[in-house]
Amino acid sequence: MGAREEFELTGWQASPTPPQVADGRTPLWRGHNVFRVVTFLYATFMFFMFLDSYERPWLAAMCISCMAVWTAFTVWRYRTRAGRTNRLVAADVVVVNALFLLNEFILTEAHMNSSDPSVVTVWHSTGVTAAAVQWGMKGGVATGILAAAGNLLVRGRTGSDMALDTLLLVGVGLVIGLNSDTARRSTERLAQALRAEAATAERERLARSIHDSVLQVLARVRRRGAELGGEAAELAELAGEQEIKLRSLIATKPETTEDGETDLAARLQVFRTARVHVSVPGNxxxxTEQLSADLAAVVREALANVDEHAGAQAQAWVLLEELPDEVVLSVRDDGPGIPDGRLDEAAAEGRMGIAKSIRGRVAALGGKISLDTAPGEGTEWEVRVPRVPEPKRRRGGQR
Known part of the structure; x- marks a missing residue:
């Protein structure tokens, strides 16, 4: 095998996968684990301090033993990303609150009416911190409210100390939940950036390989065919068009953003050839991915009609305009135009390309389409589509 062939084979090897992004919430999980261990040690100390005064010391001993086992198990599981499942966190919330409710059968009336700590004490709040780290602000606040309700249920009274406990439980869920949401969004943005970087590197690698192989062959066919003339010149013209398309394709970067959006301007560049001229904004x-794909399909169908009906020498122009509330897309050609009634005849004959692929798509997007044509004056399609689908706009207007 020659050096040239060896290069072409190795040039198409699979690129390495992008590096795994670390969970941005890991520091919060570490803090939660430390907090759970510290609060358990505090609960153990208070257990021995008040052991003789409990109504059922044996039940208190069972409660503190369960806390020890659950603390060890969850700290071990929460150390790794794979162990932080929604199911485990939900079970954590249930177990913590269930152990806290056991105080109803452990504490005496004197304990209930005083500010003496329960057997579970501040270890109760670790269920809130786990939910806040896993589910963010909403999960943290909801679990904080649940824990506060359990506290009020066990104590059976209200007061300044109970109000303070409620504020702390809900506040902890709110603050840690906000930090968790921020960390999660940062992780997603970093993952998106790494994917875009990997895609760009892969595109550049493929572009180099294509440039050193396919594009050079097409360029040589184009030059040699033009020199030979005749039918070879027609092949040279086709090779030139494919060369332009391929160059536009490898130069286009339609990556999807973290909001699920793509650049329509970059996607339209793929249609650029020697006969198709594409003009798009500089920015x-x-x-949305669906809207961008549908508009690109409209342009593709319109250009297919140009190839089929406007003649081999017809030129086409694709123009994209961006307005505050809508995008305007026009496809124009200098062909012979469409005679009056021809579109209705085509639809009656079952040829639904324009009726469905163009007009149908635009209607489904909530947009408007107009046709300007006359015999001998070419054809121009103008499509106006709202940037946000109409149903979403109406919901937004009602709020």
Whole structure:
């Protein structure tokens, strides 16, 4: 095998996968584990301090033993990302609150009416911290309210100390939940950036390989065919068009953003050839993936009609405009135009390309389409589509 062939084979090897992004909430989990161990040690100390005064010391001993086992198990599981499952966190919340409710059968009336700590004490709040780290602000606040309700149920009274406990439980869930949401979004942005970087590197690698193989062959066919003339010149023209398409394809970067949007302007560049001229804004035109794909399909169908009906020498122009509330897309050609009634005849004959692929798509997007054509004056389609689908706009307007 020659050096040239060996290069072409190795140039298409699979690129390495992007590095795994560390969970940005890991420091919060470490803090939770430390907090759980410290609060358990405090609960153990208070257990021995008040052991003789409990109504059922044996039940208190069982409660503190269960706390020890559960603390060891959850700290071990929460050390790794794979162990932080929704199911385990939900079970954690249930177990912590269930152990706290056992105080109803452990504490005496004197304990209930005083500020003496329960057997579970501040270890109760670790269920809130676990839920806040896992589920964010909403999960933390909801679990804090649940823990506060359990506290009020066991104590059976209200007062300044109970209000303070409620504020602390809900506040802990709120603050840690906000930090968890921020860490999660940061992790997602970092993962998105790494994926985009990996995709760009892969595209550049493929571009180098294509440039050193396919594009050079097409360029040689184009030059040699033009020199030979005749049918070879037609092949040279086709090779030139494919060369332009391929160059546009490898230069386009339609990566999806973290909000699920793509750049329509970059996607339209793929249609650029020697006969198709594409004009787009200098800045990216970010639209939802579905909207961008549908508009690109409209352009593809319109250009297919140009190839089929406008003649081999017809030129086409694709223009994209971005307005505050909508995007305007026009496809124009200098072909012979469409005679009056021809579209209705095509639809009656079952040829539904324009009726469904163009008009149907635009109607489904909540947009408007207009056709400007006349015999001998070419054809121009103008599509106007709202940036946000109409149903979402109406819901937004009601709020």
């Amino acid at each position: 990216p035109v970010r639209l």
